[in-house]
Amino acid sequence: MNASQAQTPSAPALPDPAATSVGAMGWMQGFPPSADKLIVFENPMSGAFPRNRWTFSHVRELGPTANVWRGPGAASALVAAPRDLDGVVFQSMGGEALNFGQMLTRTYTDGVLVLHKGRVVYEKYFGALTPERPHLAMSVTKSFVGTLAAISVAEGKLDPAAPVTQYLPEMKDTAYGDATVRQVMDMTIGVKYSENYADPKAEVFDYARAGGMMASGPNYAGPRTFYDFLKTLQKEGEHDDGFAYKTVNAEVLAWILARANNQSLPELLSEKIWRRIGAEQDAYFMVDRIGTASGGGGLNTTLRDLARFGEAMRNGGRANGQQAIPAAAVADITRGGDPAKFAKGGYALLPGWSYRDMWWITNNEHGAYMARGIHGQSIYVDPKAEMVIVRYAAHPIAANSGNDSLTLPAFHAVAKALLAP
Amino acid sequence: MNASQAQTPSAPALPDPAATSVGAMGWMQGFPPSADKLIVFENPMSGAFPRNRWTFSHVRELGPTANVWRGPGAASALVAAPRDLDGVVFQSMGGEALNFGQMLTRTYTDGVLVLHKGRVVYEKYFGALTPERPHLAMSVTKSFVGTLAAISVAEGKLDPAAPVTQYLPEMKDTAYGDATVRQVMDMTIGVKYSENYADPKAEVFDYARAGGMMASGPNYAGPRTFYDFLKTLQKEGEHDDGFAYKTVNAEVLAWILARANNQSLPELLSEKIWRRIGAEQDAYFMVDRIGTASGGGGLNTTLRDLARFGEAMRNGGRANGQQAIPAAAVADITRGGDPAKFAKGGYALLPGWSYRDMWWITNNEHGAYMARGIHGQSIYVDPKAEMVIVRYAAHPIAANSGNDSLTLPAFHAVAKALLAP
Numbered sequence: 142m143n144a145s146q147a148q149t150p151s152a153p154a155l156p157d158p159a160a161t162s163v164g165a166m167g168w169m170q171g172f173p174p175s176a177d178k179l180i181v182f183e184n185p186m187s188g189a190f191p192r193n194r195w196t197f198s199h200v201r202e203l204g205p206t207a208n209v210w211r212g213p214g215a216a217s218a219l220v221a222a223p224r225d226l227d228g229v230v231f232q233s234m235g236g237e238a239l240n241f242g243q244m245l246t247r248t249y250t251d252g253v254l255v256l257h258k259g260r261v262v263y264e265k266y267f268g269a270l271t272p273e274r275p276h277l278a279m280s281v282t283k284s285f286v287g288t289l290a291a292i293s294v295a296e297g298k299l300d301p302a303a304p305v306t307q308y309l310p311e312m313k314d315t316a317y318g319d320a321t322v323r324q325v326m327d328m329t330i331g332v333k334y335s336e337n338y339a340d341p342k343a344e345v346f347d348y349a350r351a352g353g354m355m356a357s358g359p360n361y362a363g364p365r366t367f368y369d370f371l372k373t374l375q376k377e378g379e380h381d382d383g384f385a386y387k388t389v390n391a392e393v394l395a396w397i398l399a400r401a402n403n404q405s406l407p408e409l410l411s412e413k414i415w416r417r418i419g420a421e422q423d424a425y426f427m428v429d430r431i432g433t434a435s436g437g438g439g440l441n442t443t444l445r446d447l448a449r450f451g452e453a454m455r456n457g458g459r460a461n462g463q464q465a466i467p468a469a470a471v472a473d474i475t476r477g478g479d480p481a482k483f484a485k486g487g488y489a490l491l492p493g494w495s496y497r498d499m500w501w502i503t504n505n506e507h508g509a510y511m512a513r514g515i516h517g518q519s520i521y522v523d524p525k526a527e528m529v530i531v532r533y534a535a536h537p538i539a540a541n542s543g544n545d546s547l548t549l550p551a552f553h554a555v556a557k558a559l560l561a562p
Numbered sequence: 563m564n565a566s567q568a569q570t571p572s573a574p575a576l577p578d579p580a581a582t583s584v585g586a587m588g589w590m591q592g593f594p595p596s597a598d599k600l601i602v603f604e605n606p607m608s609g610a611f612p613r614n615r616w617t618f619s620h621v622r623e624l625g626p627t628a629n630v631w632r633g634p635g636a637a638s639a640l641v642a643a644p645r646d647l648d649g650v651v652f653q654s655m656g657g658e659a660l661n662f663g664q665m666l667t668r669t670y671t672d673g674v675l676v677l678h679k680g681r682v683v684y685e686k687y688f689g690a691l692t693p694e695r696p697h698l699a700m701s702v703t704k705s706f707v708g709t710l711a712a713i714s715v716a717e718g719k720l721d722p723a724a725p726v727t728q729y730l731p732e733m734k735d736t737a738y739g740d741a742t743v744r745q746v747m748d749m750t751i752g753v754k755y756s757e758n759y760a761d762p763k764a765e766v767f768d769y770a771r772a773g774g775m776m777a778s779g780p781n782y783a784g785p786r787t788f789y790d791f792l793k794t795l796q797k798e799g800e801h802d803d804g805f806a807y808k809t810v811n812a813e814v815l816a817w818i819l820a821r822a823n824n825q826s827l828p829e830l831l832s833e834k835i836w837r838r839i840g841a842e843q844d845a846y847f848m849v850d851r852i853g854t855a856s857g858g859g860g861l862n863t864t865l866r867d868l869a870r871f872g873e874a875m876r877n878g879g880r881a882n883g884q885q886a887i888p889a890a891a892v893a894d895i896t897r898g899g900d901p902a903k904f905a906k907g908g909y910a911l912l913p914g915w916s917y918r919d920m921w922w923i924t925n926n927e928h929g930a931y932m933a934r935g936i937h938g939q940s941i942y943v944d945p946k947a948e949m950v951i952v953r954y955a956a957h958p959i960a961a962n963s964g965n966d967s968l969t970l971p972a973f974h975a976v977a978k979a980l981l982a983p
Binding site for chain 1: 590593603604620623626627634636694789817821851852
């Protein structure tokens with residue numbers, strides 16, 4: 142099937158998923174690969190489509206990273222109970238009738254796993270991703286950082302009502318000089334920072350260059366660490382006015398967490414989550430030139446471990462035979478944020494949603510909530526359907542709008558199918 | 563104890579191990595670390611003493627790496643049967659009476675593990691190293707590459723008698739244009755390449771810059787991959803004349819292996835060794851700008867997995883309840899090389915030794931053989947004593963002569979102590 146032909150007339154023409162697959166492109170084959178098949182960090186397009194279909198499963202091969210140890214124990218069991226979900230039909234937000242299998246192809250899925258009542262009812266890998274290989278989570282990382290913040294609050298190590306400067310005095314003269322930790326956790330910060338990947342002048346690229354996540358070229362003279370970039374951020378608008386999704390808030394929160402716990406983010410994730418949920422593989426973070434992990438988008442995990450984390454969330458923090466994550470932390474997330482504030486964020490495809498502790502709360506009739514990355518990476522927890530869907534993807538469009546119109550109805554349709562007697 | 567005071571009069575003055583420990587130096591503490599405690603890749607001294615005591619346990623945090631997956635199975639058991647070996651006395655080659663514990667301190671040990679009859683009789687970690695953390699193996703890497711070559715020969719995938727150019731036609735106009743694979747495996751290649759770390763103009767630094775293993779600076783115009791560097795190597799002297807230890811031979815062999823197996827070195831090590839010996843953690847390789855793993859010195863493993871590999875070698879390739887490594891490959895290694903050729907290598911401290919498949923054969927009365935890295939990294943297999951000693955270290959002197967006069971007598975003394983009734 143040629144997906145671009147299958148688009149609705151109003152949708153933008155997208156590249157054919159099959160013709161742009163890792164197999165079809167032949168990236169990085171041979172010793173050495175030929176010049177046209179080579180993916181190198183110095184190429185600023187190494188993380189862009191179609192190279193991202195290879196790169197997102199090979200991030201550590203392009204730059205420095207820090208390990209997130211899974212711990213000494215055995216992996217928690219993931220019992221397979223396969224169901225054929227490919228045929229589950231849904232209607233896209235554009236009104237097109239599709240099924241789950243078509244959605245996976247059309248949204249450039251690298252891997253997807255569906256848990257129902259804790260059992261693996263569906264698990265598929267495409268292209269460069271394999272069950273043991275970590276994939277770039279991008280902004281799904283933020284939900285881990287938000288969860289670690291909620292855990293730190295539950296453990297009494299972090300005060301959400303405190304000013305940011307209590308933990309980060311060096312942020313005094315920045316946008317965060319008069320902000321609270323809670324405002325950072327819920328992204329209601331007034332800060333001049335554009336997340337628009339379609340605008341080459343957007344600050345998101347300054348951020349990526351400062352953190353060493355994309356090539357900065359030989360004449361680069363900007364900040365050389367995440368922290369130094371964060372210290373340049375200036376105020377725009379007011380705090381607490383409304384939800385404004387900006388990656389730098391997750392980096393600020395990660396910095397706060399490191400100070401509050403006196404632990405690096407990789408160590409903290411290992412100790413507080415990875416070792417407790419029975420992770421099967423180590424995870425890892427991209428790090429900047431001084432070894433600081435990116436809390437905004439640098440996490441890489443296997444799909445299976447992402448599923449284990451989602452399932453722990455669904456079970457109020459219980460995983461691997463123990464209270465892996467404090468119940469209070471999970472409750473603080475699932476209570477959600479203020480939909481009125483969220484509405485100011487301008488997400489036309491997400492009516493009635495809210496945002497809390499760096500999680501996206503659907504407020505639908507199933508009480509579903511999500512972690513979301515801009516190329517389609519997601520954790521979708523549906524408490525009513527006792528379902529968790531995790532997905533890694535490498536969509537050509539760096540915006541959730543490229544995925545949401547298909548994925549959100551598809552996830553809900555699968556939930557309803559699993560609820561059916 | 564101040565180790566420099568404890569040196570024999572003829573030995574060079576060395577830094578006090580305690581005063582230069584990771585704990586004493588306080589490297590990379592804080593968020594961010596202060597400038598004087600920072601270790602960054604751009605600093606060409608980041609891998610030199612005393613920073614190496616931190617860096618060797620954090621290599622992936624400074625640059626790109628490729629994973630060596632341990633496989634889906636559980637780790638093979640390492641049963642502890644502790645013995646107090648600290649007091650085992652020996653005489654250094656300089657005539658000094660010391661014990662094993664003193665040797666460990668005096669040679670800047672990061673970790674050491676002794677297996678006797680497959681059980682862990684001694685295991686200690688110092689400084690930055692922990693049981694789950696990989697450490698830079700440096701030239702111990704070469705013995706893995708040599709073992710993989712011997713495995714490929716046993717599997718019929720590699721012909722040691724073939725010319726190098728059968729696998730690497732692009733090496734036709736280099737020193738390797740008239741060499742055989744066997745000559746590469748045993749390092750009897752006549753090639754202009756200096757391994758002298760004390761000479762800043764030595765080619766070993768050109769090699770390291772080409773492979774992205776050390777900072778090359780903004781005006782660097784030399785080769786940007788291992789392969790491109792190898793293609794510049796010119797002949798000096800004759801092949802097969804004698805043993806000449808040159809890291810580039812291991813890189814050439816790694817390239818041959820990739821071509822012969824159509825697999826990258828990390829994949830090959832995972833499939834042929836790591837998944838078979840019951841490794842406890844993933845290992846990893848440093849990779850260059852196009853993702854090529856360094857077979858000359860880029861491997862990082864935990865000490866425990868290094869011990870598992872040594873124990874598999876001691877048992878003729880049997881490990882984890884199976885013939886993990888072909889017996890023929892192990893036999894090809896342990897038969898050793900030609901001591902007359904080895905003698906031409908000029909190792910005054912290693913009389914009567916030989917070199918085969920990138921392993922060092924002592925030819926002592928115990929039939930011991932070794933893998934050796936220049937800062938003291940080692941695998942020491944003593945078949946008669948049914949003993950394997952593995953050690954990671956970060957000695958100030960980048961040469962085995964800094965370790966051998968103490969470590970070799972110490973290892974042999976421990977072997978004799980374990981043999982005693």
